Amino acid sequence: MNIVVCAKQIPDPAEPGALDPQTKTLKRDGKLILDESDMYGVEMALQLAEAAGGGEVTLVSMAPDNKVDGLRSGLAMGAAKAVLVSDPALAGTDALGTAKVLAAAIGKVDGAQLVLTATESSDGYTGTVPEQIAAILGMPSITFAKSIEVRDGTVYVKRQTDAGYDEVECPLPCVVSVTAGVVEPRYPSFKGIMAAKSKPLDQLTLADTGVDAGSVGWGGGGQEIVGIEDAPAREAGEIFEDDGSGVDKIVAYLENLKIV
Amino acid sequence: MTLSKIWVYAEATDGNVSNTTLELLTKARELAGTVEAVFGGDGASVAATLGEYGATTVHATGDLGGVLAGVPVAAAIAAAVAGGAAPDAILFGTSYDGRDVAGRLSVALDRTVITNNVDLEEDGGALVCTEPVFGGATLVKTKFTGAGPNLVLVRPKSFSAEPSGGAPAAIEALAVPDTGAAGAARVTNRFVEERSGPSLDDAAIVVAGGRGLGESDKFELVEDLAKLLGAAPGASRAIVDAGWVPYSYQVGQTGKVVKPTVYIAAGISGATQHMVGMKGSKNIIAVNKDSEAPIFGVADLGIVGDVHKVLPALIEALKSRS
Structure with a gap:
């Protein structure tokens, strides 16, 4: 079973993020790493391909400046190949435009039966791209999967709900978004890291995808950022080094609120 | 207009x-x-x-x-x-x-x-x-x-x-x-996960635990304290991803947004992910051993200390009052 995993390369969340004063969007000009949220999809795909008795796992990504470091991480985990769409015209593209580009790239992968994504990226977190990709591809989708099994051409998912979970089933092909923690992502082995360097990595431009240039980039979204402001700061609180009296301070605080 | x-x-x-x-x-x-x-x-x-x-x-x-x-x-x-x-x-x-x-x-x-x-x-x-x-x-x-x-x-x-x-x-x-x-995607069965206490959505008090608790057994401290206060227990994404508690406990960007009267963060550093979900709380109490933890930037009362000492002592203190 061939599986595509959408893999976003993002600025390291451990570094403080910043907005570009010119474009008013997140700066992405430094090193990009594989979004931790996507490692679960890569791991899930590798396990499902193995359980199905074989098949290729292909990573699909859109990133600025032909950045591939994050994709190499996914290849080192065991994905067979990757497709990257990178084009200066894509800067400022909204979630819908991103989905159009990713769907076009997925369409170039032979016989993809299952498309896995995270539920949302850790930097933009719109959470709409998985459903938008499915809609563009004309596929059904199951979002927020906390477990996935595939048997006889049908995917069985436990889908997160407010109260617990729903069991959902759907014939393939299908798009499934996975929650963090659905599986434990493996650490790439040294052998895997070395092998990743020579795995196929196709690089496409916007023109290669066939997506209309008018529906991506700054002008494609039908939206304009009109203001950026600091949120009202909370009044500074009192911070104490615990010398054993921390408990009394908490109790006094709760008493003051008439909670105890 | x-x-x-x-x-x-x-x-x-x-x-x-x-x-x-x-x-x-x-x-x-x-x-x-x-x-x-x-x-x-x-x-x-x-x-x-x-x-x-x-x-x-x-x-x-x-x-x-x-x-x-x-x-x-x-x-x-x-x-x-x-x-x-x-x-x-x-x-x-x-x-x-x-x-x-x-x-x-x-x-x-x-x-x-x-x-x-x-x-x-x-x-x-x-x-x-x-x-x-x-x-x-x-x-x-x-x-x-x-x-x-x-x-x-x-x-x-x-x-x-x-x-x-x-x-x-x-x-x-x-x-x-x-x-x-x-x-073609169809629900065949629905399951409700039992959880103790009031729901995160409605609770006036939330007690949430994070990675600073050290190991999954220690989440009991959060649940015990929540029970004593009539609060809903919650969690950071880190310990949900680690499988300590179900996703339904998660407070933050990906989980629940809560705005209780009191939010007690125990062993939570305050990742961006988490803060989005709890910053609107009226009163925030944080206990964390790292004085540089971002959670102290939004705390009304911050205790720089070990949750393994502060939480049990707090539980004892509240028990002795009731």
């Missing part, structure tokens, strides 16, 4: 309309002359509540037969819009189904969706959305410039829900077109 008409995507469980839906209806009344609801289910089960919060009409698909809402509801709305029923904007709560319907609909209508909003305003006939970034430290305002309907996803608890005292909403049938293979 106001918008002419807004639709709110309504969600309900067993006829109980979600709080987020009521919040959106309340805000929509302020923004538009006419407020209507769209519902993927039996309209009669929700018409009274939706009307009480200001919807004059509910466009309802009827029972979806277990099909996940995204595909059929989006197809039905798109068909209604193509038929000339287009509102200026459609508001969705940031929920599992809300995101699915909004995403599907954005493709069907070829319209952008502006996501994660905590405020909405009208400016010269256009809708302007406010989205917090960097854990809520910065607010970004985005205006729709394209043709309507504008599609907007709003975070829960962004507005208060106030009834308008309106009559039950009139029920209009919203026809679902044939969706073919795309509409």
Whole structure:
């Protein structure tokens, strides 16, 4: 079973993020790493391909400046190949435009039966791209999967709900978004890291995808950022080094609120 | 100047309309002359509540037969819009189904969706959305410039829900077109995970634990303290991902947004992810051994100390009082 995993390369969340004063969007000009949220999809795909008795796992990504470091991480985990769409015209593209580009790239992968994504990226977190990709591809989708099994051409998912979970089933092909923690992502082995360097990595431009240039980039979204402001700061609180009296301070605080 | 008409995507469980839906209806009344609801289910089960919060009409698909809402509801709305029923904007709560319907609909209508909003305003006939970034430290305002309907996803608890005292909403049938293979994802079973105490959504007090607890057994400290205070236990994403507690405990960007009177963060460093979900709490108490932890930047009372000492002592102190 061939599986595509959408893999976003993002600025390291451990570094403080910043907005570009010119474009008013997140700066992405430094090193990009594989979004931790996507490692679960890569791991899930590798396990499902193995359980199905074989098949290729292909990573699909859109990133600025032909950045591939994050994709190499996914290849080192065991994905067979990757497709990257990178084009200066894509800067400022909204979630819908991103989905159009990713769907076009997925369409170039032979016989993809299952498309896995995270539920949302850790930097933009719109959470709409998985459903938008499915809609563009004309596929059904199951979002927020906390477990996935595939048997006889049908995917069985436990889908997160407010109260617990729903069991959902759907014939393939299908798009499934996975929650963090659905599986434990493996650490790439040294052998895997070395092998990743020579795995196929196709690089496409916007023109290669066939997506209309008018529906991506700054002008494609039908939206304009009109203001950026600091949120009202909370009044500074009192911070104490615990010398054993921390408990009394908490109790006094709760008493003051008439909670105890 | 106001918008002419807004639709709110309504969600309900067993006829109980979600709080987020009521919040959106309340805000929509302020923004538009006419407020209507769209519902993927039996309209009669929700018409009274939706009307009480200001919807004059509910466009309802009827029972979806277990099909996940995204595909059929989006197809039905798109068909209604193509038929000339287009509102200026459609508001969705940031929920599992809300995101699915909004995403599907954005493709069907070829319209952008502006996501994660905590405020909405009208400016010269256009809708302007406010989205917090960097854990809520910065607010970004985005205006729709394209043709309507504008599609907007709003975070829960962004507005208060106030009834308008309106009559039950009139029920209009919203026809679902044939969706073919795309509409094949179907729920076969529903499971409710038991959890102790009040729900995170409603609790006046939340006690949440994070990685600083060290190991999964220690989450008991959080549950014991929550029980004593009549609070809901919650968790950071780190320990949910690690499998210590179910996802339904998660507070933050991906989990629940909470705004209790008191939020007690135990062993939580305060990642951006988490802060978005709890920064609106009235009073924040944080216990963490790292004095540099970002959580202290929002805490009203911060104790730089070991949760393994402070929590048991606090539990003892509260027990001795009762």
